[in-house]
Every structure is written in C-alpha cells, then in structure tokens.
Amino acid sequence: MGSLKPARKKNRVIPGFGLSMGVTLSMLSLIVMIPLLSIFVVLSDVGPADLWKAISDPQAVAAYKISLLCALAAALVNAVFGTILAWIIVRYRFPGRRILDGLIELPFALPTAVAGIALTTLYADSGWIGRLFAGIGVKIAYTPVGITIALIFIGIPFVVRSIQPVLEKLDGQYEEAATMLGAGLLRTFRRVVFPEIRPALLTGFGLAFARGLGEYGSVIFIAGNIPYKTQIVPLVIMSKLEQFNYGAATSIALVMIVFSFLTLFAINFIQSRLNHAAKGAEN
Amino acid sequence: MSDPNPIPPNPASIPQPAAAARNTARAQGRTARLVLIALGVLFILVMLVLPLITVCVYALKQGWDVFSNAITDPYAIKALQLTLLATAAAVICNTVFGLFASWTISKFHFRGKQFLTTLIDIPFAISPVIAGLVFILVFGRIGWAYDFLQAHDLKVVFAVPGVILATIFVTFPFVARELIPLMQAQGSDEEEAAALMGAGWWTIYRKITLPHIKWGLLYGIILCTARALGEFGAVSVVSGHLRGKTNTLPLHIEILFSEFQLTAAFAVSSILVAAAIIILILRNIVEFKGRKEEHEHVR
Amino acid sequence: MYVELRQVDKAFKGYKALDDVSFSIEKGKLVGLLGPSGSGKTTILRTLAGLVHPDSGDIYIDGQRVNDVPASKRGIGFVFQNYALFRYMTVFDNIAFGLTVEKKDKAFIRERVNQLVDLVGLQGLQSRYPHQLSGGQKQRVAFARALAPNPHLLLLDEPFAAIDAKIRKELRLWLRETISSLGITSIFVTHDQDEAVEVADEIIIVNRGRIEQKGNPADIYKEPSTPFAAQFIGESSVLAHYRTLKGFESYEGYDNAVIRPELIQIAKLGKQPYAHASEEGTVEDVFFRGSLIEVHVNVQGMRLIGYRSPEEAALAPGEPVSVLIYRLYLYNEDKVRLAENARLKDENTVFI
Numbered sequence: 010m011g012s013l014k015p016a017r018k019k020n021r022v023i024p025g026f027g028l029s030m031g032v033t034l035s036m037l038s039l040i041v042m043i044p045l046l047s048i049f050v051v052l053s054d055v056g057p058a059d060l061w062k063a064i065s066d067p068q069a070v071a072a073y074k075i076s077l078l079c080a081l082a083a084a085l086v087n088a089v090f091g092t093i094l095a096w097i098i099v100r101y102r103f104p105g106r107r108i109l110d111g112l113i114e115l116p117f118a119l120p121t122a123v124a125g126i127a128l129t130t131l132y133a134d135s136g137w138i139g140r141l142f143a144g145i146g147v148k149i150a151y152t153p154v155g156i157t158i159a160l161i162f163i164g165i166p167f168v169v170r171s172i173q174p175v176l177e178k179l180d181g182q183y184e185e186a187a188t189m190l191g192a193g194l195l196r197t198f199r200r201v202v203f204p205e206i207r208p209a210l211l212t213g214f215g216l217a218f219a220r221g222l223g224e225y226g227s228v229i230f231i232a233g234n235i236p237y238k239t240q241i242v243p244l245v246i247m248s249k250l251e252q253f254n255y256g257a258a259t260s261i262a263l264v265m266i267v268f269s270f271l272t273l274f275a276i277n278f279i280q281s282r283l284n285h286a287a288k289g290a291e292n
Numbered sequence: 293m294s295d296p297n298p299i300p301p302n303p304a305s306i307p308q309p310a311a312a313a314r315n316t317a318r319a320q321g322r323t324a325r326l327v328l329i330a331l332g333v334l335f336i337l338v339m340l341v342l343p344l345i346t347v348c349v350y351a352l353k354q355g356w357d358v359f360s361n362a363i364t365d366p367y368a369i370k371a372l373q374l375t376l377l378a379t380a381a382a383v384i385c386n387t388v389f390g391l392f393a394s395w396t397i398s399k400f401h402f403r404g405k406q407f408l409t410t411l412i413d414i415p416f417a418i419s420p421v422i423a424g425l426v427f428i429l430v431f432g433r434i435g436w437a438y439d440f441l442q443a444h445d446l447k448v449v450f451a452v453p454g455v456i457l458a459t460i461f462v463t464f465p466f467v468a469r470e471l472i473p474l475m476q477a478q479g480s481d482e483e484e485a486a487a488l489m490g491a492g493w494w495t496i497y498r499k500i501t502l503p504h505i506k507w508g509l510l511y512g513i514i515l516c517t518a519r520a521l522g523e524f525g526a527v528s529v530v531s532g533h534l535r536g537k538t539n540t541l542p543l544h545i546e547i548l549f550s551e552f553q554l555t556a557a558f559a560v561s562s563i564l565v566a567a568a569i570i571i572l573i574l575r576n577i578v579e580f581k582g583r584k585e586e587h588e589h590v591r
Numbered sequence: 592m593y594v595e596l597r598q599v600d601k602a603f604k605g606y607k608a609l610d611d612v613s614f615s616i617e618k619g620k621l622v623g624l625l626g627p628s629g630s631g632k633t634t635i636l637r638t639l640a641g642l643v644h645p646d647s648g649d650i651y652i653d654g655q656r657v658n659d660v661p662a663s664k665r666g667i668g669f670v671f672q673n674y675a676l677f678r679y680m681t682v683f684d685n686i687a688f689g690l691t692v693e694k695k696d697k698a699f700i701r702e703r704v705n706q707l708v709d710l711v712g713l714q715g716l717q718s719r720y721p722h723q724l725s726g727g728q729k730q731r732v733a734f735a736r737a738l739a740p741n742p743h744l745l746l747l748d749e750p751f752a753a754i755d756a757k758i759r760k761e762l763r764l765w766l767r768e769t770i771s772s773l774g775i776t777s778i779f780v781t782h783d784q785d786e787a788v789e790v791a792d793e794i795i796i797v798n799r800g801r802i803e804q805k806g807n808p809a810d811i812y813k814e815p816s817t818p819f820a821a822q823f824i825g826e827s828s829v830l831a832h833y834r835t836l837k838g839f840e841s842y843e844g845y846d847n848a849v850i851r852p853e854l855i856q857i858a859k860l861g862k863q864p865y866a867h868a869s870e871e872g873t874v875e876d877v878f879f880r881g882s883l884i885e886v887h888v889n890v891q892g893m894r895l896i897g898y899r900s901p902e903e904a905a906l907a908p909g910e911p912v913s914v915l916i917y918r919l920y921l922y923n924e925d926k927v928r929l930a931e932n933a934r935l936k937d938e939n940t941v942f943i
Contacts, residue, residue, distance in 0.1 A: 022642050022662050023483045025493025026400050032392040033408075036385075040461055041414055044426035050436060051429050090335045097332045101325055109333065111576050115340050117515070118568040118575070120522025122542035123561040126549045127343035130350060130558075137346070138338075162339055194320045223419025225525030226542065230549065243421040243525065250425065250529065255434050262422045269417045481675035484642065489689035489740060490663035499688075503679035589678045589722050 048259055048266075055256040063260035068236050069245050073264070076242045079153050080221030083160030088214045090161075091168025092206070098169070099176040113169045116162055121226025128159050129230040151233035156241060159228045164217030171213030172206050179205050208283045215276035219269050347565050350558035362548075362559035370536045371544035372563070374452065378459040378527070378540060379520040385460050386516050387509070390467025395501065398475035399483055409472070415464045423461045424529025427454055450532030455540060458526035463516045470512030471505055478504050507582030514578060518571045522564060593618035593776055594639065594744060599648030601634060601800075608634045609645065610800040616778065616793070621770050623791030624780045627823070631800040632780045633672075636746050639778065640669050652744060668737030668775075670747040674729050676721040682708075682732050683717040689740035707735040710769065726754045727762055734766070738773075745770070747779035751786060763790050784824055788812075796820050814929065818849075818922035825851045830893050833919055838868050838932030845921035845928070855897040856915040857886050859904060863913035868934035874910045890914055 052060060063069065097103075098110050116124065132139045132149040142149055149155045183201050225243045232239040234248075242265055249258035352359055362368065393412060397405060415423060430437050431448035441448060448454045486496045502509075524542040531538040533547065541564060548557035594616040601609040608631050616622050624632040637643040639650060641662030650657050657665050677685050684691075686707055690700045708714055711731040721729060730750060737745060750766065751759050767790045770777050781787050787794050788808040796803040796811065796819070804811055804820040815821035822829065833839050833848035856863075863869050872890035883898045886906055895914060899906070906912060919930045 021400060023399055023480060023487045023493070023496065024491075025497070026396070026402075028493065029392050029396045030400075030402070033389070033396045036389045037393070037408075037411060040385075040389075040457070040464055042411065044430050044461070045414065047426055047429040047435065051434065090332070093328055094332045094335065097329050101329060103329055105333075109336055111572055112336055112340055114572055114575060115344075115568065118518045118522075118571045119344075120524065120542050120545075120561075120564045120568070122522070122524045122545050123347060123564050123568075124343060126545065126557055126561065127346045129549075130554070131342060131346050137342070158339075162343070165339065194324050219417060223421070225419065225421050225528070226522070230546075243419050246419075246421050246425065247529070250428070253433075255429070255432070258425060259429065262419075262425055265419055265422060269419070273417055481671055481673060482677055485669065485671060485675040485736075486677070486688065486692075488640065488642070488662050488667070488669050489692050491688070491692045495692065499680070500677055589720070 048263060051255065051259045052263065055260060059256055060260045060263075063249075063257035064264055066257070068240070069242070069261050069264075071237045072240050072242045072245045075153060075156070075239065076222055077268075079156040079160055079241070080218050082157045083164055083221050084214050084218040086157070086161050087164045087168045087217045088210060091165055091213055091217075092172060092210060094165070095169045095172035095176055095206075099173060100181070113166050116164075116166055116227075121163070121224070122230075124162055124227040125159065125230040128155075128162060128227065132158060132231060150231050151235065151239055153239060155231040155233075156228055156239060159231050160217075160221040160224060163224050163227050164221055167216040167220065168210070168213035171209045171216065175206050175209040176202075208280050211279060211283070212276060215272055219272045222268055222272070223265065344565060347558050347561050350554060351562040353558075354555045358555050359559045359562075362553075362556035363563060365556070367535050367539070368541075368544055368560050371539045371541045371560075374455060374539065375521060375541040377452075378456045378523075379517055381456045382459045382463045382520040383513055383516050386463055386465075386467050387513060389464065390469075390471050390509070390512060391497075393468040394471035394475050394505075395497065397472055398478075399480045399501075412465050412468055415461055416469075420462055420523065420525030421529055424458050424526040427457055427461070427530050449530050450534065451538060454530035455527050455538055458530045459520050459523050462523050462526045463519045466516035466519060467509065467512035470508050470515065474505050474508040475501070507578055507585060511575065511578050511582060514571055514575050518568065518575075521567055593620075593653060594778070595649075595651040596635070596639070597649040597651070599635075599638060599645045599650065601638065601643060601645050607800050609638070612648070612800070612802055614795055614802055614805055616776065618776055619774050620776060620792050621767065621790065622778045622793045622795060623787035624778060624795050624797055625784060625787040625823075626782065626797035626803075628782055630797045632782075632797040633748055634800075635797065636748055636778060636780050639744075640667050640746050641665050642669075666743050668740070668742035668745045670730075670733045670737050670745070670750055672748040672750075673753055674721075674733035676729055676732055676736070678721050681718050681720060682713060682724070685721070685732055686735045686739050688736065693740060703739060704735075707739055710738075711735045727758050730754060730762065734769075738775075743776065745775050745777040747777065749781060750779055751781070751783075759786075766790065796823060798823070815920060815927055818847075818924070818927050821849045821920040821922055821927050825853075826896065827851050827920075828894070828896055830895075830919070832891075832893075833921065835891055836916060836919075837870055838916065838934040839919060839930060841933055842921055842930050844923070845926075845930075846923045847921070848930070849920040849922065850895060850916065852885070852896050852898045854916065854918045855895055856917070857888060857897040857899055857906070858913050858915070859906070860911055860913055863915060865915055865935060866913065868932050869913045869915040872912055872914045874906050874908050874912055876908055877906055886912075888912060888914055 055063075094109075094113065098106060098113075129150055130136050132142075132155055134140065134143040134148065134150070136150070139149055147154075149158065179202070183205075223243065225247075228241060229244060232241055232244065234240055234244050240248075242261065246258045246261050246265075249255075249261065397409060428449050429435055431441060431454065432438065435449075437448075446453075448457065482500050483496050486500050491499075522542060523540075524546070527540050528543060528546070531540065531543055533539060533543060535544075535547070539547070541560065545557050545560050545564075548560065595614070597613050599609050599612045600607070610631075612631075612635060624635055626632045634643055638645055639652075641657070641660065645658070652665060652667075677688065680688070683704055686704045687700050690703060695703075704717075708717060711734055713728060713731055713735070716724065716728065721732070724732065730753075734747075734750075751762060754762060763786060779790070781790075791808065793806065794808050794811055795805045796817075798819045803817045803823075804815065811820060812824055815824060821827065827849045828851075830836075830848040830850055833845075834842070839848075857872075858869075860871075870890045872888040872895070874886060875889050875894065876887040878885040878887075879901075882901075884901055884903075884906075886897050886899055888895050888897060895916075897914070916932055917935065918932065921928050921930045
C-alpha cells in the first residue's frame with residue numbers, strides 16, 4: 010500500500026487490464042500491424058520515381074477503372090435489391106420467408122472460389138444463363154458484366170443485413186399513419202421510410218463497394234484476366250507478384266489500401282453528418 | 293411485427309377523399325407486395341440458389357464414380373487436411389484474441405480506444421490479395437525476416453506456416469467484432485460489483501462475463517470458420533500452389549477448374565457447399581438461441 | 592469520526608464533479624446524500640467505495656486513510672443503482688459470491704446465505720434467477736449480497752430509483768428498520784427529498800460538487816444555511832420582489848426570497864385575524880390533493896402556493912382572499928436568513 014508509488018494502476022476497479030491489453034496489443038501487432046507496416050518498409054526502398062511509375066502504369070490505370078466501375082455498379086444494384094429484400098423479409102409474411110432470410114448469408118458462408126467457378130460456368134456461353142444471352146449476341150463471362158455479377162453475389166448480404174435491423178425497429182405505424190393521411194405508396198416510402206433507412210443503406214452500400222474493390226476469389230474465374238479489359242486490380246498485383254516484381258505489386262497495393270480507407274472514411278463522414286442532421290431535426 | 297392488413301377503421305369516420313385515397317393505397321399496397329416479393333425471390337433464385345444447383349448438377353454430371361474418385365483423390369484429401377488445419381489455427385487464435393480484445397475495449401476506459409477498434413477492423417477493409425502480399429514482404433525473399441528464417445532453416449512463404457498465417461490474418465477480427473457490441477451493451481456494472489467483492493479477473497471473466505457472451509462467441513466462431521474454410525485470395529498469394537503440400541481445398545478447386553476437370557472441380561466444391569449449408573443452419577440456430585436467451589435474462 | 596472526506600476534488604475532463612468536499616459521519620448513522628442529478632452525490636459515493644479516485648484530498652474510513660486501498664479491500668458493501676445482480680447466477684449464488692471469492696468454507700457460506708435470505712425475507716427464492724424476481728425482490732438480493740461479507744460500511748446508490756412508486760414507501764421503511772437493527776454505518780444517495788427525510792438520520796445536501804448543508808432533516812428544513820438548501824428542500828417557490836410585501840419592507844441586503852406553503856395562511860376576506868399584516872390576493876387555481884387543498888394565489892403579480900384543510904370553506908378561482916405570510920427565507924448569492932413578518936412581531940409586543 011505504498012502511497013509513494015504512482016497510483017495509476019490502482020485507478021481501475023476491474024482487475025486484469027494490463028494482461029488483457031497486453032495480449033490484445035501483442036497479437037494485433039504480430040499478426041496485423043507489423044506485416045502491414047512492411048508495406049512501407051518495402052516502399053521506402055522503391056523510391057518515389059519507381060512508385061509513381063508502377064502506380065501510373067497504363068495497365069494498372071485501366072485496372073483501377075474496371076475495379077471501381079464494376080464495384081460501383083454492383084453496389085448500386087445491391088442497394089436496390091438489398092432494400093427490396095430487407096423490406097419483404099421484415100414487412101411481409103409469405104411462405105419461405107425464413108429460408109429466404111437464411112439464404113441471404115450464403116455468400117458469406119460459401120467459399121469464394123466455389124462461387125467463382127459456379128458463376129463462371131453459369132454465365133459462360135455454354136452455361137444455362139450464358140446460353141440465353143449468347144443467343145442475342147451478349148457475352149457475360151470474361152467481360153466487365155461478368156465481374157459485376159460476381160460482385161453483386163458477394164455484396165448482397167452487406168446491404169440486407171445493414172438495413173434489416175433498422176426496418177425492424179421502425180414502427181409500422183408510421184407507414185400506416187402516412188397511408189391513412191392519403192399518401193400514395195411511393196410517396197410514403199420516399200418521405201417516411203427512406204429517410205429512416207438512408208444511413209443504414211449508405212453503410213451497406215459502402216461495405217459492399219469496399220468488398221467489391223478488394224474481392225478476388227469469386228471474380229477471377231469470371232473475369233478471365235484480360236489486360237485492359239477484364240483485369241481487376243487484385244489480378245494486376247497477382248501478375249506483378251508472379252513476375253517477382255515486388256516493388257510494383259506493393260505500390261499498387263498501396264493505391265488499393267488508400268481507396269479502401271477513403272471509402273470507409275467517406276461513409277463514416279457522411280453518416281456522422283446524417284446523424285447530426287437527424288438529431289437536429291429531433292430537437 | 294406490423295400487420296400488413298390492419299383492421300380498417302370505421303369508414304364513416306374518415307373524410308371521403310382520404311378514404312378513397314386510402315382504398316387506392318391499399319390496392320396499390322397489395323400489388324406492390326406481390327411485385328416486391330416476386331422481385332426479391334427471383335433475385336435470390338438467380339443470384340444465390342442457381343449457383344448452388346450448378347455445383348451439385350455438375351458434380352454428379354459424370355456419375356457417382358467420377359464424383360467419388362474426385363473427392364477421395366489423395367491430393368484432394370491432403371488439401372482438405374490443410375484447410376482444416378488452417379481453419380482450426382485461425383479459430384483458436386482469433387477466439388483468444390477476440391476474448392481479450394473485446395474485454396479490453398468494452399470493460400475499461402483508456403485513451404485511443406476508438407483507434408484500437410479501427411485497427412482491429414483493418415483486415416476487413418483490405419483486399420485478401422494484400423493480406424497475402426504483406427506476409428511475402430515480411431518472410432519472402434525481399435522480406436526483412438528472410439535472413440533470420442534462412443539462418444534457422446525455416447520456411448514461411450510457399451509453405452504451411454504462410455497458409456496458416458494468411459488465414460489467421462484474414463479472419464482476425466471476426467470473433468472480436470461479434471463480442472465487442474455484445475459486451476458493450478451489457479455494461480460493466482456486474483464486473484464492477486464482483487471486483488468490489490474482491491474477485492480476480494479470471495473469476496470475473498469465467499463466472500460473470502462468459503455466461504453473457506457464450507452465444508455471441510459461438511456465433512463469431514462459426515463466422516470465422518466459414519471464412520477460414522473458404523479463404524482463397526490471401527492463401528493463393530502465399531501458398532505457391534504446391535500440390536499435396538501447400539494447397540488448400542479452394543486452391544485445389546482452382547487448379548482442377550483451370551485444367552478443365554470441371555466435374556472434379558465441382559465434386560470437390562460440393563464438400564465446401566455442404567460445409568457452407570451446415571454453417572448457415574448452425575448460424576441460424578445459434579442466432580435464434582442467443583436472441584431467446586437475451587430476451588429471458590435481460591428484461 | 593467513522594467516515595471522513597477531507598478537501599476532496601475530482602474533475603472529469605475539465606468538469607468539476609467534486610469541489611473541495613469535506614464531511615464526516617459518525618459510526619452507526621444512516622446518512623442520505625441528497626441533491627439534483629449531476630450534483631456529484633453519486634461521485635462522492637463512488638469515491639468512498641474506491642470506484643472513483645479523487646484528484647486530491649483524503650478519505651478516511653475507521654481512522655485509516657484509504658486513498659490507496661483498492662476498492663475490494665475497503666470493507667465496503669455497495670448496492671448499485673440497477674443492482675448489478677449477476678444475471679446468470681441464482682439468488683443463492685449472488686449472495687454467496689463475496690464469500691466464495693474469500694474462499695470461505697462451504698458449510699459456513701450456506702449458513703450465512705440462509706441467514707441473509709431470512710433477514711431480507713426471500714425464503715424459498717434461493718434458486719431463482721434475477722429475471723424471475725420483482726424489482727423489490729431484486730433490491731433485497733442486492734442488499735443481502737452487499738451484506739454477506741460483513742462490511743463495516745454500506746453504500747447504496749439510488750436504492751429506490753428502479754422500483755415502482757407503490758412499493759417504494761414500504762421498502763423505504765423496511766430498509767430503514769433493517770439497517771438500524773444491524774447497526775451498520777450506511778450512506779445512500781437520492782434525488783428525492785421525501786426519501787431522504789423519511790429514511791435518513793442525517794442529510795447531506797450536495798449541489799454542483801459542493802456540500803451545501805449537513806444536519807438532521809428537521810434542522811435543514813427549519814434552518815437552511817445556503818440559498819440552494821432553502822430552495823431545494825420543501826415545496827419552495829421563489830419570489831421576485833419581497834420588499835413590497837407587508838411586514839417585510841425593512842429587510843435590507845437580500846435580493847430574493849423563498850417561500851413555502853406552510854409559511855402562508857390563506858383566508859377568506861374578513862376572516863383574517865391579522866389583517867394589518869396580510870396581503871390581498873386573488874385565487875388563481877385550486878387543486879384537491881387528498882388530505883389537503885393546494886391553492887395558488889396571485890399577490891402583487893407573484894404566485895404564492897398555500898395549503899388549506901378540506902374542512903375549511905371552499906375557495907373558488909377568481910375569489911379575492913387575504914394572505915398572511917408568517918416567514919420568508921431571504922437570500923442572495925451566498926447567504927440566507929429567516930425573516931419574520933415584522934408587523935406580526937409588533938402585534939405580539941403590543942398584545943403580550
């Protein structure tokens with residue numbers, strides 16, 4: 010009980026902080042932080058000129074565009090269908106609803122490689138769906154459309170699972186009240202329901218988009234790895250690695266990391282703005 | 293839960309124009325309901341169910357013998373073993389991490405808590421390919437730990453440890469992410485009360501915290517297992533695709549598919565599909581039980 | 592002095608939660624810390640328990656300075672506001688927890704828990720879980736759990752806040768009786784003055800992290816020593832200008848006044864024996880409150896609240912009445928005094 014000792018440690022009532030924090034930080038450092046910081050160690054050897062050369066390489070630039078556009082398109086489709094799915098699961102009662110609800114999680118549970126080969130086989134020119142479109146001269150597999158389809162598959166649970174809890178909490182009486190006042194269905198949705206689910210929708214959209222940017226397993230088979238056409242950023246990194254060009258691979262990886270973090274930051278920012286606005290409206 | 297068909301109020305009590313609008317709205321409502329359910333179900337069928345059916349049909353396309361040969365192939369079994377090993381390692385490691393990290397973050401006050409939470413989420417935010425890449429940058433030929441490994445005759449990249457590390461990295465936040473909100477919602481009153489009576493951290497954790505989080509913990513472990521079983525991108529970078537040595541099941545599937553052994557690829561996939569379906573069912577059971585118990589104990 | 596705080600300060604992120612808090616409590620007393628929410632009363636309690644550590648100042652329990660003694664070693668029983676019962680343990684295990692931690696022998700634990708179960712009247716409920724108990728039963732379990740390791744100081748944080756108004760009164764009485772039969776020094780926190788007055792031997796009024804007044808309930812009621820105490824205790828209302836009221840013209844040096852219903856007498860016009868000391872007013876509102884009638888009267892633009900017995904002649908809104916003010920509490924920023932109606936005093940000297 011020496012009162013001269015700094016009393017810092019005693020200030021916590023629940024015991025075990027030092028141990029618990031110690032284990033957490035050690036594991037986090039060993040498994041995540043130190044490996045991740047190696048990126049900067051390697052980049053410091055690369056030097057700015059080579060870094061810029063690798064980043065601005067036309068093949069890489071084409072890949073950024075493909076990755077961004079496909080992820081954006083997929084996230085938009087998912088925003089629409091994710092909202093519809095969350096809505097029918099929460100608001101309607103119909104046979105098979107519970108199974109539908111359980112299936113939403115399938116893309117999380119199914120290994121991406123399995124999803125990838127299944128989608129490729131389905132949408133190839135000889136596949137069950139690909140055949141229908143090949144008949145009218147539209148190719149899906151090995152085009153950006155195919156990439157987008159794979160990213161829709163992988164992203165749908167993010168949107169549904171973001172919106173679902175909000176809709177569950179949102180009292181159905183609001184909608185009923187609006188309908189009672191004679192508001193049409195679309196109007197009710199746009200004015201009453203949509204503002205409530207907007208932050209959640211945005212989160213789901215952002216998560217699906219971020220996942221789409223980095224996705225590898227489910228996309229590579231259907232993409233086909235054609236430079237300038239269907240080569241997504243992770244595939245460029247992969248091909249640089251196969252050429253043992255570690256500097257270029259790491260440089261492009263840096264671009265991807267920056268993109269991912271910007272996306273997450275943007276979501277957080279917009280969300281805090283929306284929360285602020287909502288709170289302001291309440292007062 | 294809202295009733296989609298509320299009892300209509302006495303029509304006489306509603307002004308005529310509003311009542312008319314309400315009737316149209318209800319008719320609109322019924323049509324919209326049908327259209328939306330049809331759209332949703334169609335989407336799920338085409339996007340999620342059809343790929344599953346594809347796997348099963350193609351797996352058995354050339355008959356039972358080809359199917360069973362493909363899944364009893366020694367390379368397939370080796371790959372399955374490695375996948376299970378990596379999954380077990382990831383689940384154990386990330387459960388330990390999850391238990392400590394969630395306890396630290398939810399039961400104590402300290403500076404930089406928000407920052408720490410963000411750091412834990414990093415593996416979710418970056419591409420699996422980059423997750424694999426970072427281990428090459430540490431342990432590969434250009435890595436700063438390479439000389440040390442050489443000196444001690446150790447191999448990480450293009451070897452089993454690399455596969456395991458990459459799997460752990462990718463699934464790192466799963467358990468912690470499940471537990472943190474759960475523990476935060478629970479608060480730390482009970483732990484404080486126990487500490488006031490002189491209980492040590494292990495007693496508090498075992499007797500007070502753990503009973504609260506057991507379903508959430510199980511849930512996190514299930515999610516972690518699912519992701520670890522199927523991990524492809526990160527493992528693909530560090531594995532080196534050595535058949536029978538560093539190939540996991542998903543990598544084995546990739547090789548079979550690229551060699552145009554479609555039936556074999558789908559046959560092996562069907563193992564993982566079965567695992568995925570079991571996981572989905574378990575996930576739903578655990579979620580249901582957890583919700584039920586929470587309802588009972590937290591009034 | 593058994594429990595003592597000396598010049599304790601505590602700030603949370605620049606906000607002063609405790610500002611030079613000093614007080615002492617005798618052994619065996621049941622003390623209420625009374626104050627509005629955010630006043631620092633709970634912080635005082637948590638500081639005593641060791642859940643909060645003061646920035647400066649000393650804490651003494653039983654003659655020993657305990658600043659550096661960890662919470663679990665201070666010999667304190669703590670009843671949390673929401674009880675913090677262990678939700679996944681039975682009533683028995685909850686009460687036994689402190690003893691199990693101390694590694695007491697099984698037979699002893701069983702005997703002690705059963706003894707406490709009898710004390711708090713929960714016989715037959717030992718194997719229930721907290722979610723199967725009513726609010727009052729939960730409080731009793733929390734109480735028994737805190738008492739189990741034989742603490743020499745019992746601290747209770749808003750012990751009645753989570754309980755239905757109906758059974759609250761009954762529980763207050765029960766708690767007071769049980770604590771006094773045990774003779775354990777106890778401190779409880781409350782924002783409800785009725786509760787404090789009814790339960791405590793002694794009240795400490797806390798406001799903005801400072802101690803306003805300490806004393807037995809009757810003394811605080813009769814002689815508030817700070818403006819805050821004067822306003823906080825009783826059904827007080829503040830008067831904007833008191834110097835125009837009859838009998839209070841000559842009091843100097845105070846800006847405001849506080850008045851309570853029991854310091855006013857409202858009578859029908861002409862029925863007022865001390866008419867020369869009374870004001871005229873108009874009835875604004877009349878509320879039936881069961882055992883009494885609350886009357887709001889407008890006097891010179893100020894609203895005064897008074898009580899009348901239901902036995903007296905009824906008053907109606909709009910009716911002119913005579914209002915006699917016996918006393919006021921005058922105050923400005925830092926001082927407070929009792930002011931008698933001067934005209935009544937004159938009357939007395941003339942008559943007696």
